[in-house]
Amino acid sequence: MKPRPFDYIRPDTVEEAVALLADYGEDARVLAGGQSLVPMLNLRLIEARVLIDISRIATLDVIRERDGRIEIGAAVTQNTLMAWPQLATKLPLVAAALPFVGHFQTRNRGTVCGSMAHADPSSELPLALAVAGGEIVLRSRRGERVLAAGDFQKDMLTTARAGDELIVAARFPVANGAGIAFREVARRHGDFAIIAVAALAEDKNTVRLGVGGMAGRPMVRRLGAKDAADAVAAWAEDLEGYEDLHASAAMRRDLFRNLAPLAIEEALRCAA
Amino acid sequence: MRRIDRNERARISVTLNGRKLSADAEPRMLLCDFLRHALGATGTHVGCEHGVCGSCTVLIDGVAARSCLTFAVQVEGRDIKTVESLAAPDGALNPLQRAFHNNHALQCGFCTPGILMSFTDFLARNPRPSTAEIREVLGGHLCRCTGYAGIVAAIEEVAGRD
Numbered sequence: 001m002k003p004r005p006f007d008y009i010r011p012d013t014v015e016e017a018v019a020l021l022a023d024y025g026e027d028a029r030v031l032a033g034g035q036s037l038v039p040m041l042n043l044r045l046i047e048a049r050v051l052i053d054i055s056r057i058a059t060l061d062v063i064r065e066r067d068g069r070i071e072i073g074a075a076v077t078q079n080t081l082m083a084w085p086q087l088a089t090k091l092p093l094v095a096a097a098l099p100f101v102g103h104f105q106t107r108n109r110g111t112v113c114g115s116m117a118h119a120d121p122s123s124e125l126p127l128a129l130a131v132a133g134g135e136i137v138l139r140s141r142r143g144e145r146v147l148a149a150g151d152f153q154k155d156m157l158t159t160a161r162a163g164d165e166l167i168v169a170a171r172f173p174v175a176n177g178a179g180i181a182f183r184e185v186a187r188r189h190g191d192f193a194i195i196a197v198a199a200l201a202e203d204k205n206t207v208r209l210g211v212g213g214m215a216g217r218p219m220v221r222r223l224g225a226k227d228a229a230d231a232v233a234a235w236a237e238d239l240e241g242y243e244d245l246h247a248s249a250a251m252r253r254d255l256f257r258n259l260a261p262l263a264i265e266e267a268l269r270c271a272a
Numbered sequence: 273m274r275r276i277d278r279n280e281r282a283r284i285s286v287t288l289n290g291r292k293l294s295a296d297a298e299p300r301m302l303l304c305d306f307l308r309h310a311l312g313a314t315g316t317h318v319g320c321e322h323g324v325c326g327s328c329t330v331l332i333d334g335v336a337a338r339s340c341l342t343f344a345v346q347v348e349g350r351d352i353k354t355v356e357s358l359a360a361p362d363g364a365l366n367p368l369q370r371a372f373h374n375n376h377a378l379q380c381g382f383c384t385p386g387i388l389m390s391f392t393d394f395l396a397r398n399p400r401p402s403t404a405e406i407r408e409v410l411g412g413h414l415c416r417c418t419g420y421a422g423i424v425a426a427i428e429e430v431a432g433r434d
Contacts, residue, residue, distance in 0.1 A: 001321035001322065002300060002302070002305075002321075003300045004300070005278035005279065005298065005299070005300050006278055006299055006300060007275070007276070007277050007278050007299065008274075008275070008276045008299035008343070008345050009273065009274070009275045009276075010273065010274040010275075010345075010346075011273050012273055016273055031346075034341050034342060034343075034346070035323060035338075035341055038322075038323070038340075038341040038342070038343075039322035039323050039341065042302075042321050042322050042340070042341075043322055051299070051343075053345075053346060055346065079335075099408075102412075103326075103409075103411055103412030104336070104390065104394065104408065104409045104412055105326060105329055105336045105337060105338060105390055105409075105412040106323060106337075106338065106341070106412070108335045108336055108337050108393075109332075109335075109337045109338075109341070109342070188411060189408060189411045190408075190411050190412060
């Protein structure tokens with residue numbers, strides 16, 4: 001349960017980090033909080049020739065508002081965001097999702113952008129990003145590009161990040177006073193969700209509903225309030241789900257059918 | 273920029289429980305192993321080695337974290353506190369430890385150092401937690417012999433609740 005040997009490099013600036021990624025590309029892994037990466041290294045599920053530790057780059061440890069969006073830098077931990085005084089007003093969906101992200105002890109080091117990079121299909125923050133219509137900011141020597149959540153996360157543990165790119169931030173649109181709901185089912189609070197559901201009311205009659213744990217990545221649909229239950233039931237049949245030790249695909253589909261209407265109702269109630 | 277090659281044993285300095293200490297570590301050495309094998313601080317216990325059980329929890333700059341999910345090279349120059357920091361030099365238990373003793377909150381004691389360090393951080397931030405909040409933080413730990421009721425009672429006692 002020890003990782004294979006790797007070179008360790010701790011750059012002081014984003015420019016240095018990007019230059020290192022240009023040199024090493026796929027041979028390198030970016031280390032920030034390490035709460036997903038280090039277990040995989042310890043279990044030897046993955047191997048890295050080089051770890052690039054970005055956790056001390058001060059310019060990445062910033063939460064700021066810009067053009068109606070909250071930008072969360074790649075070194076910001078989940079608990080730092082959770083303690084951000086404006087979170088509940090400006091990003092209510094993220095505020096509702098964060099308590100489900102791992103445990104107090106892992107949120108202390110785990111980063112928001114690290115959850116995005118890891119791209120676990122049942123992970124809460126990528127689900128919140130997808131439902132909120134957020135973006136990921138990537139930087140490389142070739143320049144900067146901004147990808148919508150749906151274009152960034154491709155499949156299970158797979159993103160559109162190129163080997164020479166650094167995730168520098170995640171951006172969530174400010175959602176003052178939006179009606180939201182977040183629900184999940186897990187064996188123990190803080191464990192990987194069997195399924196997670198996030199809802200955001202666009203107005204009194206429409207919600208954006210997202211589900212994690214039913215496909216290789218978060219799935220999002222816009223649903224009308226009136227026929228929401230039927231739409232969820234139909235959607236549940238479309239989603240393949242997947243089987244693991246914790247739940248069969250059928251059980252996931254059943255949980256989704258039961259959980260989604262509650263989240264939709266709660267989001268619409270908050271919106272009213 | 274700090275760079276340590278895979279086979280290099282670099283000198284890593286930390287402040288451990290108020291003392292400046294240093295020892296050699298290669299990049300892949302976990303903080304828990306660095307504490308136990310390089311610095312001799314064996315109070316921190318190593319359970320699952322992938323961040324699930326919480327036994328190895330220590331404070332890094334005052335913040336509770338899994339020392340099995342952190343490499344020693346990452347905490348270079350940082351302040352580390354382990355269970356050895358809690359009791360007075362004469363061995364007198366601190367209030368949190370005493371509450372564990374009073375409430376039978378440990379049996380074999382393997383998971384206890386991690387739980388004590390988690391709540392050292394948590395109670396500093398939230399000195400009057402609800403039972404639900406205590407249970408949520410305790411959810412980050414596994415105890416396979418005592419169970420959790422005594423641990424919750426101990427935290428409630430030290431937080432001044434009956």
